[in-house]
Amino acid sequence: MSVKVRIGTRSSPMALAQADRVSAALTALDPDVAVEIVPFTTSGDKWMGPLSQLGGKGAFTKEVDAALVEGTCDLCVHCVKDIPGDRDLPEGTVIAAHLERDDVRDALVHPGGLSLSDLPDGSRIGTSSPRRAAQLALHWPRLSPLPIRGNANTRLAKLDAGDFDALLLAVSGLERLALTDRITEILDVDTMVPAIGSGTLALQCRTDDTPVRDLVARLDDPMTSWRTEAERSMLRALNGHCHSPIAGYAIQESEGVLSLHGRVMSLDGSTVLEARESGADATALGTSVAEALLRQGARELIDSLAE
Numbered sequence: 001m002s003v004k005v006r007i008g009t010r011s012s013p014m015a016l017a018q019a020d021r022v023s024a025a026l027t028a029l030d031p032d033v034a035v036e037i038v039p040f041t042t043s044g045d046k047w048m049g050p051l052s053q054l055g056g057k058g059a060f061t062k063e064v065d066a067a068l069v070e071g072t073c074d075l076c077v078h079c080v081k082d083i084p085g086d087r088d089l090p091e092g093t094v095i096a097a098h099l100e101r102d103d104v105r106d107a108l109v110h111p112g113g114l115s116l117s118d119l120p121d122g123s124r125i126g127t128s129s130p131r132r133a134a135q136l137a138l139h140w141p142r143l144s145p146l147p148i149r150g151n152a153n154t155r156l157a158k159l160d161a162g163d164f165d166a167l168l169l170a171v172s173g174l175e176r177l178a179l180t181d182r183i184t185e186i187l188d189v190d191t192m193v194p195a196i197g198s199g200t201l202a203l204q205c206r207t208d209d210t211p212v213r214d215l216v217a218r219l220d221d222p223m224t225s226w227r228t229e230a231e232r233s234m235l236r237a238l239n240g241h242c243h244s245p246i247a248g249y250a251i252q253e254s255e256g257v258l259s260l261h262g263r264v265m266s267l268d269g270s271t272v273l274e275a276r277e278s279g280a281d282a283t284a285l286g287t288s289v290a291e292a293l294l295r296q297g298a299r300e301l302i303d304s305l306a307e
């Protein structure tokens with residue numbers, strides 16, 4: 001029996017590339033699957049001010065999730081990084097799979113080919129991520145993080161127009177846009193601890209849509225799902241929101257054992273809380289690392305920043 005799958009996605013070039021990848025993967029599983037891509041402009045795409053002023057959570061996922069619930073699409077392709085960490089998924093929906101994780105690291109894009117250490121004092125580094133700004137301040141206090149909004153292509157256009165000296169962007173995002181030639185430095189994961197869920201795509205469908213759910217579940221990479229659960233469990237226990245300078249990165253340490261590195265910072269990089277633990281149970285590991293960070297005062301740091 002052939003299945004029809006309408007994929008709901010943001011309409012940015014990066015999101016459309018992600019949806020195309022899922023479409024190709026579904027067709028490779030079963031050539032009879034009929035895939036259609038349904039793009040949505042989300043509130044996060046429309047609003048060019050600070051995301052914190054949007055109020056509602058899930059600025060990049062809300063409209064696509066609503067379409068899934070209403071039945072105007074059957075599958076949402078989301079960056080895990082864009083899925084709010086402090087609330088449940090919409091009722092009646094479930095993440096049926098995580099694709100194999102891409103590069104988790106952040107990259108510098110500087111038109112003159114320089115790396116961060118070579119940039120002149122006061123260079124304007126475009127990023128709106130509190131996690132990137134805090135770690136930039138921690139390691140390169142001479143440089144100036146400046147807020148920037150818009151999708152990756154828009155940001156690169158602003159860089160090329162001279163509004164910024166350099167940008168920090170995700171390697172995986174630039175890969176999806178075939179723009180890795182713009183990268184001038186890739187930051188290691190201990191210097192710039194990655195975002196929770198970085199480089200990972202989540203496939204979300206309706207809980208009761210068994211045909212789509214069963215099909216999509218075949219695309220799951222269990223290792224990625226396991227690591228994602230550890231990182232997301234930490235974020236849930238911290239009750240963190242996307243305006244908090246929180247980083248979290250899980251890797252497999254040995255057969256059946258994960259290692260999770262969590263970092264919570266003040267925006268100016270002057271306070272850095274760290275915890276690193278290992279364990280076999282991803283959920284328990286995330287909770288435990290979060291508790292270690294909370295014991296060091298993570299709550300005050302997270303709450304001191306406006307939601």
Ligand SMILES: NCc1[nH]cc(CCC(=O)O)c1CC(=O)O
Nearest residue numbers: 079081169170172173198199200
């Ligand atoms: N905040 C937007 C966003 N959400 C996910 C990615 C990159 C891809 C990923 O990590 O899955 C990006 C762009 C960026 O951070 O440069």
